Amino acid sequence: MKKIMIIEDETTLRDELFLLLQNAGYEPIRVTDYNNVSEQMKAANVDLILLDINLPNINGEILLQDFRKQSDTPVIMLTSRTNEIDEVLSMSYGADDYITKPYNPTILLLRISAVLKRSAKVGATQKYHDVEVSTVKGSLIRNGSEQILTKNEMIILQLMLDRQGEIVTRDELMTALWDNDEFVNDNALSVNISRLRGKLAELGLSEAIETRKKQGYVLK
Amino acid sequence: MKKIMIIEDETTLRDELFLLLQNAGYEPIRVTDYNNVSEQMKAANVDLILLDINLPNINGEILLQDFRKQSDTPVIMLTSRTNEIDEVLSMSYGADDYITKPYNPTILLLRISAVLKRSAKVGATQKYHDVEVSTVKGSLIRNGSEQILTKNEMIILQLMLDRQGEIVTRDELMTALWDNDEFVNDNALSVNISRLRGKLAELGLSEAIETRKKQGYVLK
DNA sequence: ATTGAATATTACAGATATGGCACAACAGCC
DNA sequence: GGCTGTTGTGCCATATCTGTAATATTCAAT
Numbered sequence: 001m002k003k004i005m006i007i008e009d010e011t012t013l014r015d016e017l018f019l020l021l022q023n024a025g026y027e028p029i030r031v032t033d034y035n036n037v038s039e040q041m042k043a044a045n046v047d048l049i050l051l052d053i054n055l056p057n058i059n060g061e062i063l064l065q066d067f068r069k070q071s072d073t074p075v076i077m078l079t080s081r082t083n084e085i086d087e088v089l090s091m092s093y094g095a096d097d098y099i100t101k102p103y104n105p106t107i108l109l110l111r112i113s114a115v116l117k118r119s120a121k122v123g124a125t126q127k128y129h130d131v132e133v134s135t136v137k138g139s140l141i142r143n144g145s146e147q148i149l150t151k152n153e154m155i156i157l158q159l160m161l162d163r164q165g166e167i168v169t170r171d172e173l174m175t176a177l178w179d180n181d182e183f184v185n186d187n188a189l190s191v192n193i194s195r196l197r198g199k200l201a202e203l204g205l206s207e208a209i210e211t212r213k214k215q216g217y218v219l220k
Numbered sequence: 221m222k223k224i225m226i227i228e229d230e231t232t233l234r235d236e237l238f239l240l241l242q243n244a245g246y247e248p249i250r251v252t253d254y255n256n257v258s259e260q261m262k263a264a265n266v267d268l269i270l271l272d273i274n275l276p277n278i279n280g281e282i283l284l285q286d287f288r289k290q291s292d293t294p295v296i297m298l299t300s301r302t303n304e305i306d307e308v309l310s311m312s313y314g315a316d317d318y319i320t321k322p323y324n325p326t327i328l329l330l331r332i333s334a335v336l337k338r339s340a341k342v343g344a345t346q347k348y349h350d351v352e353v354s355t356v357k358g359s360l361i362r363n364g365s366e367q368i369l370t371k372n373e374m375i376i377l378q379l380m381l382d383r384q385g386e387i388v389t390r391d392e393l394m395t396a397l398w399d400n401d402e403f404v405n406d407n408a409l410s411v412n413i414s415r416l417r418g419k420l421a422e423l424g425l426s427e428a429i430e431t432r433k434k435q436g437y438v439l440k
Numbered sequence: 441a442t443t444g445a446a447t448a449t450t451a452c453a454g455a456t457a458t459g460g461c462a463c464a465a466c467a468g469c470c
Numbered sequence: 471g472g473c474t475g476t477t478g479t480g481c482c483a484t485a486t487c488t489g490t491a492a493t494a495t496t497c498a499a500t
Contacts, residue, residue, distance in 0.1 A: 136386040138435055150487065151434045170447095188489050190447055195488090197448090213446060213497060370476060390458095408478055410458055415477090417459095433457060433486050 002116060003027045003046040007037060008078060009055055017050065017103075024109050034058065041067050042143055045129045048116060051095075052078045064095060070144045071132060072125050074115045078103075126161070131203070133161060142203040152177060153196045160209070160219035169216035193217065222336060223247045223266040227257060228298060229275055237270065244329050254278065261287050268336055271315075272298045284315060294335045348381060351423070360423060367419040372397055372412045380429070380439035389436035413437065 004026050008014040014030055021028040031040055034056055041049060041063070053060035064075055077098040096115045099108055125134040132141040138154060140147045149157065159176050160168050170189055177192070178184050193209065200208045210218045224246050228234040234250055241248040251260055254276055261269060261283070273280035284295055297318040316335045319328055352361040358374050360367045369377065379396050380388050390409055397412070398404050413429065420428045430438045 136383075137438065138387050138432055148432070152488075185490055187447085187491080191449080191489070194448060194450090211447070211496090372477070405479055407458080407480080411460080411478075414459060414461095431458070431486095434488095 001025070001027045002048065003029060003044075004112070005029045005031060005041070005044050005046040005049045007031045007041070007050065007055065008052040009034060010052075020105055020108070021112075024112075026112075038063055038066060042070055043130060045127060046073065047127065048112065049073060049075045050078055051075050070141065072134070073127065073132075076111065076115060128161065128164070131205070133157065140199065140203060142205070145203060147199040147202055149196070149199065152192050153199065156192060156196055160217065164219050167212055167216045167218055172216070221245070221247045222268065223249060223264075224332070225249045225251060225261070225264055225266045225269045227251045227261070227270065227275065228272040229254060230272075240328070241332075244332075246332075258283055258286060261293075262291065266293060268332065269293060269295045270298055271295050274299075296331065296335060348384070351425070353377065353381065360419065362423040362425070365423055367422055369416070369419060373416040373419065376412060376416055380437065384439050387432055387436045387438055392436070 004021055006014055006017050006021070006028055008017065018028045018030055029044065029046060031037060033040070037055065037058060041051075051060055051064065055063075060077065064077070067073075067075070074096040077095045079098055097111050099111060125132055125136065127133075130142055134141070135154065135158065138149055140149060140157075155176055156173055159173060173193075174184070174189055177189070193211075197206070197209055200206065208220055210220060212218060224241055226234055226237050226241075226248055228237065238248045238250055249264065249266060251257060253260070257275065257278060261271075271280055271284060275283075280297065284297070287293075287295070294316040297315045299318055317331050319331060350362055353359075354361070355374065355378070358369050358371070360369060360377075375396055376393055379393060393413075394404070394409055397409070413431075417426070417429055420426065428440055430440060432438060
């Protein structure tokens with residue numbers, strides 16, 4: 001189920017949106033504390049963010065611009081009809097779409113699904129909890145810090161992500177990494193795992209890969 | 221002056237659009253014969269097409285889908301508010317944007333200019349942060365200093381700009397640069413990259429192209 | 441608790457992918 | 471024809487990746 005974060009200070013609207021999204025089968029999350037919006041955006045593990053451009057004491061565009069440095073999570077800006085020029089500006093600050101108030105519920109839902117589809121198509125960057133895994137960029141991002149992965153590390157991570165929580169055997173990893181005819185020391189895998197773990201640890205995910213002796217590894 | 225083709229059967233609307241675009245400094249072209257719309261779209265040398273989704277006896281989406289196989293000319297779909305579901309569909313058929321009737325003239329113009337800007341890539345000068353890239357002149361400008369790029373350097377830069385931050389493989393670059401039958405030393409690419417890097421460095425962008433061994437290059 | 445196999449870790453080294461330079465071929469232009 | 475600029479080649483330098491080997495650590499079964 002797709003999680004959508006709502007950042008909107010008008011309570012009536014916010015609750016309206018919440019219900020609308022909930023009925024449409026999404027999992028909406030309301031933000032109520034506007035003092036650390038930026039932190040909440042970065043920390044949240046959501047699939048899409050609805051961001052009001054006019055928040056108390058906060059400039060939505062700056063917020064967005066800042067956020068974009070750390071995440072590719074799609075953002076739809078909510079703008080008031082009065083200053084339509086915002087729309088174009090928002091787009092150049094990295095918004096994926098914008099919607100003017102008052103919202104037409106149908107349109108809103110259509111756009112949300114369009115943006116989600118588009119960002120899924122890019123598919124290259126997946127989000128798992130608060131970690132962004134980008135195959136296209138070949139990197140891992142978590143609260144601002146980035147780790148570049150090598151080819152082997154990416155292969156391992158990719159396989160384990162596809163089967164999150166499940167046991168992946170060493171054999172499976174080895175066949176994913178090397179052709180049958182390549183003669184590789186059995187320990188090579190351990191080394192590669194170790195290197196990946198090192199980079200995960202740099203992001204504060206030191207316990208992410210768990211080893212199950214005689215069975216394989218589990219990614220959490 | 222940008223040419224915009226209007227494909228809309230409601231005469232009132234069509235003429236309204238014509239005037240609006242003309243006043244905004246575009247060169248609008250009205251299509252009046254709806255029997256061979258497809259041919260006209262393909263034949264016309266325009267910068268953008270406004271395409272009504274509901275034409276007599278023609279399915280605008282199929283039309284678009286077909287057109288996309290032959291051209292990258294941006295298309296903005298015009299949809300009637302009643303069947304809004306069309307909007308999402310159009311996007312997946314390759315539309316660059318969509319606008320619901322009745323149009324808000326300001327919005328319409330903003331979207332047109334946004335789409336044109338996006339597609340301006342081919343031929344005009346694009347801006348990326350503080351760097352100006354002129355495809356026509358084949359040059360790069362940053363705070364006053366200018367670097368002339370050769371054809372190959374431009375091809376490389378263009379491809380990498382389209383996929384900023386993403387890994388572009390050597391293979392992709394090679395196919396962009398040379399025909400399959402041309403036999404080029406594998407090192408030729410390295411040399412061209414190196415030359416481009418040299419010119420970027422002259423503009424103070426020495427670290428712009430990052431190499432990811434065994435994977436490709438990333439432009440930052 | 442002990443033990444031994446499985447896995448981790450580290451430093452090292454080799455492979456190899458890529459970089460850079462000089463030169464030559466070639467094309468366009470006056 | 472000579473000049474200029476572009477581009478590919480060959481050769482060697484270099485840096486990154488990645489496997490190896492030696493060593494340490496873990497863990498489950500005894």
